[in-house]
Amino acid sequence: MTKPLDPGIVFDALARRGSPTVVHLSRPLDLAPEEGTRWTVPQLAGLVRDTAARLAAAGAGPGDHVAVVKRNHWDYVLLACAAVRIGAVPALLSDHLAPEVLDTLLERLRPAVLVTQTHLLRKATRADVELARHSACTLTLDSASLHDSVPDDTRPPQPVRSFHDLPARPLAPIHRRGDGEPLAVHHTSGTTGVPKLVVHSTTTLIRRLAGFEARRWPVVTPRAGDTVASAISFAHGRALAWTVSALWHQPREAVIVADSDPDAARRTLTAHPPTVLEALPSTYVRWQRLAAEPDSPFRDVRMYISTFDAVHPPTVRVFLDASRRARPLWMQGWGQTETGPLTFRFLTRGALARRAERHPTTRDLGRPVPGWVGLRVVDPRTFQPVPRGQVGLVLTRTKARCLGYLGEQDRWDEKAHGPWFNTGDLAVRTRGGSLILLDREVDMIPGLSCVELEDVLHDRLPEVEEAVVLGVVDRDPQTVLVVNAPIDPARWRHAVRDLPALAEPLTVDWDAVPRTATGKVRRHELRDRYLAGTATHGTGRWT
Structure with a gap:
């Protein structure tokens, strides 16, 4: 074999090739909590086969969405492989998303099966969101009973079952799909609102x-x-x-x-x-x-x-x-x-x-x-290409x-x-063909680059864990600094001595900064928290 296969059978193929790879985990999988942190490729192939059988037993089949939302771990991928194996389309949703956002995404997906964890269902219920209502079957990867700590009048309307109580035999048949058909659904970061559900195929x-x-x-x-x-x-x-x-x-x-x-x-x-x-x-x-x-x-x-x-x-x-x-x-x-x-x-x-x-x-x-x-840098209004060295939309x-x-x-x-x-990014294409990033269009400040300013601040203030520059109409840009202690005013003045005018910085700790599942700062939430009511320079049209 000269090219990788679809995820549903890739572990089987690697096992047949005699792959010597050993996988080490920082903690056991939620999918197999009793099996430790060391896995061989044949063992992983067996886990994917068993998981596929359990998903099929729960009612998932070709073309169905299987939604997964759980704490971060590699079993997101293994669950996706198992769903693909039986012809279903896995939709992987981060547990960093707020319950109301998950509610919106699951409403769009209408999954045949939702695989999740009890604490996430409880968290959603406390926020008056019933995630289980969107799926025909909801499976939890832990053995705790959802009803143990949820009052009778707030119990989800759909039954919730333990994933591990489902049978792993008989094995479900492998379903082949066309390379251009939907293979998996992932969501964008959601730095500016509700994430988009992105559909990829085997080809893409x-x-x-x-x-x-x-x-x-x-x-x-x-x-x-x-x-x-x-x-x-x-x-x-x-x-x-x-x-x-x-x-x-x-x-x-x-x-x-x-x-x-x-x-x-x-x-x-x-x-x-x-x-x-x-x-x-x-x-x-x-x-x-x-x-x-x-x-x-x-x-x-x-x-x-x-x-x-x-x-x-x-x-x-x-x-x-x-x-x-x-x-x-x-x-x-x-x-x-x-x-x-x-x-x-x-x-x-x-x-x-x-x-x-x-x-x-x-x-x-x-x-x-x-x-x-291929890349093209264009005028945001006309969408006509701009000359090399000129700022445009990528x-x-x-x-x-x-x-x-x-x-x-x-x-x-x-x-x-x-x-x-x-x-949705603004950048400059150099004469040599490199792309110089300025900012997301929604975050832009005319004549400046927030990312460049943040680079300089990090270089000059090593004690800063994160520097975020927010554009504000009719005011100097606002900097939010993630630090363990207040910045010495003299050090701040020296750091910004030759930079464009910046407002006095706000200092916060790491946990005070809202982030996406991939660690990006949710700038719109940060703005709402510290600059509520202020206008931005960007349109946000292409977020």
């Missing part, structure tokens, strides 16, 4: 995205002796594509870190030091103190991978310095749930070294992959573009222009 998610990574490329392809680690949101489409492509190369070990807590991560990563690590930008930030330790668990990393959001230069610098390799690399990818990765850039220690009169930045997103992705053309938004055709039509897709 597996053939184009996972298939691209499953090819053998210099430097980036996992090797037989590698330990590849992932610490991302496993509800995201990236998790499914990563699983198929990374395991296809049969590395020695795969490490799954389900929680970003530094102490929990230290135990797993110290026991299984990664050589290739992919993590959320916010996770890298939380792990900086681990990277700075003398016996860092990142000492053997040859390549770091970051997607989902911007990573500021000081963070990249800390992790590159933590590696004892001579020339470690940081691969920065930029893309969207609807399109997959669009550009790549490799960062080295030298690329982000501090120099006089220069602010190293990660806003340079690199170039699109020739022959795979459109992209890729065969990995999703099929559309479930239940929101008008919203899709607003962003799809023939073969081109509107990313």
Whole structure:
């Protein structure tokens, strides 16, 4: 076999190939809580088969939606593989979403089966939301009874069953689907409101995205002796594509870190030091103190991978310095749930070294992959291409573009222009072809870049864990700083001495910043919390 198969049978195929990969988990799967943290590929193939049989016994079949909402872990992916195996379409929803948002998304999905956890049903019930009402069958991955702590008058109208009480035999037949038919549903980050439900097919998610990574490329392809680690949101489409492509190369070990807590991560990563690590930008930030330790668990990393959001230069610098390799690399990818990765850039220690009169930045997103992705920067009003070096709205053309938004055709039509897709990002295309990101259009400030200002603030104020610049009409931009202690006013004045005028910063702690499942700051919620009633510069038309 020369290309990865659809997720429903990929573990079987790898087992037949004799894959030696051993998967290590930071904690047991909620799908198999008694089975420990070490899994071989044949064991995983068996788990997917058993899970598929249980989903079929619950009533899921070809074309049905199987919705999953649970705490973050890799069993999101395994449940998706099991649903695909029987012809169903998995819809993976993050437990970071508010109950009322989950209610809206489940209303659009109308799943045959909802797989969740008791504490999430209870949380929703306390918010006067009954998630179970949307599905024909609701399954919990724990054995606790929902009714044990829910008053009689607030019990869900639909029956709730334990997933583990369903039979794993007989095995359900494998259902084949066309490559262009819906394969999986994932949601966007939802930084500006209710997330969109993005529908991908085997062609877009597996053939184009996972298939691209499953090819053998210099430097980036996992090797037989590698330990590849992932610490991302496993509800995201990236998790499914990563699983198929990374395991296809049969590395020695795969490490799954389900929680970003530094102490929990230290135990797993110290026991299984990664050589290739992919993590959320916010996770890298939380792990900086681990990277700075003398016996860092990142000492053997040859390549770091970051997607989902911007990573500021000081963070990249800390992790590159933590590696004892001579020339470690940081691969920065930029893309969207609807399109997959669009550009790549490799960062080295030298690329982000501090120099006089220069602010190293990660806003340079690199170039699109020739022959795979097209980019066009256009005027936001006329949609006509603008000259190189001029700010515009970024459109992209890729065969990995999703099929559309479930239940929101008008919203899709607003962003799809023939073969081109509107990313909603503002950027500049350089003469050399690189893309320099400014901001999301909804977050823009005329003549400035919030992301660039945030880069500089992070570089000059190492004690800041997160800097967020918010544009405000008729006022100086407002900065929100995540710190453990107040910023010395003199240090602040020195840090902004040559920057455009900024309002005095607001300082908050980490937990006070609303975030998405992928760690992005929900800027609209942050604005509502601290700048309620103020107008923005952006239109938000393409969010």
